[in-house]
Amino acid sequence: MPSEFLYKYFTPTSQGYRVRSDLQEHLLFAVQNLLEDPPFIRIDLISCRNFLIYIDGEAQQQVLSNFHFGLNPAGYLLLGQSEHLGSLQSAFATVDRRWKIYKKRDDLGGSST
Template sequence: MIALPPIVGAVASAGTDAAFADRVRALVAARFGYSPRPAAMAYLRSVLAQRQASRPAEDYWRLLLGSPEELQALVEDMLNHETACGRTPPHFEALRRFVLPVLLTSGRAVRIASLGCATGEEAYTLALTAIEAGDVGDAVQVVGLDLSHRALRTARAGEYSEFSVRELSDPQCAAGFIRAGGTYRVRPQVARKVRFVQHNLLEPLPLVGVEVIFCRNVLIYFEPEAANRVLANIRDALAPGGWLFLGHSESALHLRAWFEPVSFAETLVYRRRSS
């Protein structure tokens, strides 16, 4: 377990904005795994100043410890939800050309999870990719998981700006979205394949025997111990031989022990080892 920062020590050292922000960062990392990079600490201090308002640091610290709602609200303000449909095209190409065709021939339901799905663009792109791969029914189902209630409200609404769909080709965009002015709404045949769940990735995933998991550009925001906890949860949720897609710069201590790297043309994917 990741130890929580001690209350007394936190109050005693909260005399400066930087010291207090670092204590709050440690608390957030302990509860949720998320740890802002050093370059983002100035933003964290800004968020803290807004939420703390005129409260003394000691009072706000006690509020964070005693109110899950306030801690959640603080984290919501801290999180970066920037994403886009079709981000990192080689991943979706590998899924469409190599992974899904094999899974779809089994005749069984295929489940795909998008971890840290933010406002939902990745999850809907996964559903669209399944349709492109030949899923004319609803054999493929996608579940998007994220910590942020705020982001998930946007995801469930399924309405995006042109900026969010900028990486899709024109045919993909037309197949996946209905355009109305500057708004792009997810088509019903795509939306019905996707559902969203609020979840803390430090906790075991509410999924078992999943065939594919996308967890891209998520672990880079986690401290090493927390990243390995998330990776263990992924391992436990994936079916033997299941596929894991990570961001290109991501790794974790047990990655190669639990997952076998597989190269597809322009990208590297991981497959859960059977033992």
């Protein structure tokens, strides 16, 4: 990590560095099994890079659907270089095709009933 970020956002401790306490109030650190646990909600940004490529198509679509559900309106999703939205394509607007940055659209598309 660049030292400017380390000094700005972390506090040195005897065991290393901790995220500044005033920042911690805005952050939730938690373990989440994306395949089994309920999705978090009211999220502004999800960065999920190089995980979807390891699971099958059906599971990918379920995880992406959970991401869409958990994001705030106009929340952002970052995927890895080789990852795709698949049937959730219409549920997101593309912000940057090369860097796989997407923005949530209000209505979930691609799964019409």
